[in-house]
Amino acid sequence: MAKKDTKNSEGTEKKGILGNWIVRNLLLAALLVAGLLLLAQVGLSLVTRHNRTVTVPDFTNMTVAEARHVARDGHVGVKVTDSVFVRRLGAGVVYRQQPKAGSTVKKGRSIFLTINSIVPRKVVMPNLIGYSLNEARAELNNRGLSLGKLNYTQDIATNQVLRQTVRGRNVRAGDLVVSGSDVDLTLGLSTEEGPTKVPRVIGQKYISAVDALHDHYLNVGRVRFDSGIRTYADSINAVVYQQDGLDQTRAYGSAINLYLTLDSAKVPAE
Numbered sequence: 001m002a003k004k005d006t007k008n009s010e011g012t013e014k015k016g017i018l019g020n021w022i023v024r025n026l027l028l029a030a031l032l033v034a035g036l037l038l039l040a041q042v043g044l045s046l047v048t049r050h051n052r053t054v055t056v057p058d059f060t061n062m063t064v065a066e067a068r069h070v071a072r073d074g075h076v077g078v079k080v081t082d083s084v085f086v087r088r089l090g091a092g093v094v095y096r097q098q099p100k101a102g103s104t105v106k107k108g109r110s111i112f113l114t115i116n117s118i119v120p121r122k123v124v125m126p127n128l129i130g131y132s133l134n135e136a137r138a139e140l141n142n143r144g145l146s147l148g149k150l151n152y153t154q155d156i157a158t159n160q161v162l163r164q165t166v167r168g169r170n171v172r173a174g175d176l177v178v179s180g181s182d183v184d185l186t187l188g189l190s191t192e193e194g195p196t197k198v199p200r201v202i203g204q205k206y207i208s209a210v211d212a213l214h215d216h217y218l219n220v221g222r223v224r225f226d227s228g229i230r231t232y233a234d235s236i237n238a239v240v241y242q243q244d245g246l247d248q249t250r251a252y253g254s255a256i257n258l259y260l261t262l263d264s265a266k267v268p269a270e
Contacts, residue, residue, distance in 0.1 A: 056111060058101035059094045061231040067094055067113060077110040085117040085179055089232045092118045120178045125164070127173030133159040133187060137214065140183055148182030149219050152253040155188025159217065162186045189252055196252055198245035203267050206260060209240050213256055221255030228262050241266040 057074045059067040064080060071078045084095055096114040099105060123143050128136040137147045148166075155162060163170065163186035166177055177183075196216045201209035210220050221244070229238050238260035245256050261267070 052107050053104050054107050056097075056099050056101055056103045056105055059097050059111065059113060060101070060233045061090070062094050063092055064094070064113070064115065071111065075107045076105065077108065079110050079112055080115055081112045082114040083117045084114060085121045086232070088180075089116040091116060091120075095232075122176040123179050125166075125171045125173060125175045125177050125183075128161045128164050128183075128185065131161045133161070133185070133214075133217070136161050136185060144179045145177065146180060146182045147214055148184040150214065150217060150253050151184060151186045152189040152217075153186055154191060156190055157188040158190045158193050160188045162188055193252065195249035198243075198248050198250055198256060200246060200270075201240050201243055201258070202246070203239055203241075203270075205237065205239055206235060206258070209243075209258060217252045218250060219253060219255045221257040224257070224259045226261040226263065226266075229260065234262060235260070238262050239264075239267055241268070 054075045056076065057070050059070065059078065062070065064078070067078050086095060089095060093116050094113050095116045098112045099109075105111075123145065125145075126139050126143055128139060131139065133150070140147055151163075153162065165171060165184045165186070166181050168184075171177060171183070196218065198218065199212045199216050201212050204212065206223070213220055225235060225238060229235055239262075240258050241261045241263075242259035243256060244258075245254070250256070
C-alpha cells in the first residue's frame with residue numbers, strides 16, 4: 001500500500017510541474033526556438049547553395065552571346081561591366097573576366113566580363129620627325145601607340161626619325177589614328193655603322209622580346225605559335241623557345257623569326 005501511495009505521489013508531482021504555466025511556457029519557447037533555428041539553417045543552406053559549386057569556364061575571346069550560352073551550360077551568369085580597346089583582338093569579344101577561368105564558385109554566381117570595344121578609340125598622332133628612336137618610342141607609348149617596323153635609309157644621322165607611317169600610309173602630326181596602332185618609322189643610318197648583335201630573347205614573353213629586338217635596332221620577322229596557343233591571351237603569355245640569329249650579328253632593320261610556346265619544357269636553359 002505504501003508503494004502505491006509513493007507512485008501516486010510521484011505522478012501527482014509530475015503533473016503538478018507540467019501543469020505549472022511557467023514551466024509549460026518555457027518548454028514551448030524552447031521548442032519554438034529550436035524549430036526556428038532548424039528552419040534558419042535549412043533556409044541559409046538553400047540561399048547560399050551550400051556545397052553546390054562549379055568551375056568557372058574560360059570566356060576569353062568569345063562573343064557575349066557565346067559567353068552567355070557557355071555560362072548557362074556551366075550554371076553561372078555573366079555580366080559585361082567594362083570595355084577596353086585592343087587592336088589585335090576581335091571587336092566585342094571578351095578580353096578579361098573576374099573571377100578567372102578555373103576558379104571555383106557557387107552555382108548561379110555572376111562572372112564579370114571586360115569586352116573589347118566595338119568602336120575603336122582614336123588618339124592624336126604626335127610629330128616624331130627629328131626624334132631619336134628612343135625618344136620616338138617613349139612618345140608613342142605615352143600616346144597609347146606601339147612602335148612597329150624599323151626601316152633604315154642612308155642618312156648622316158643614325159636612328160633619327162625621317163618618316164612615320166601607319167599601314168604604309170604617311171601620317172602627320174595631329175592626324176587621328178586608332179589607339180594601339182603600330183607606327184612604322186623610317187630612320188637614318190650612317191654608312192659608318194656596322195651590324196648589330198642579335199640579343200637572346202629565349203624565355204621572354206612576346207612583348208618583351210619585341211622590345212629587346214627594337215633595343216638592338218632589329219625587327220620581329222615571322223612569329224610562329226605552338227598549336228596549344230589558341231587565344232590572344234595565350235599569345236601574350238607565351239614565351240620564346242627558339243629564335244633565328246642567336247649569337248650572330250645582323251644589319252640594322254633585319255627581321256628575326258620567333259617561335260613561342262606555353263610549354264615550359266620546350267624552353268632551353270641558358
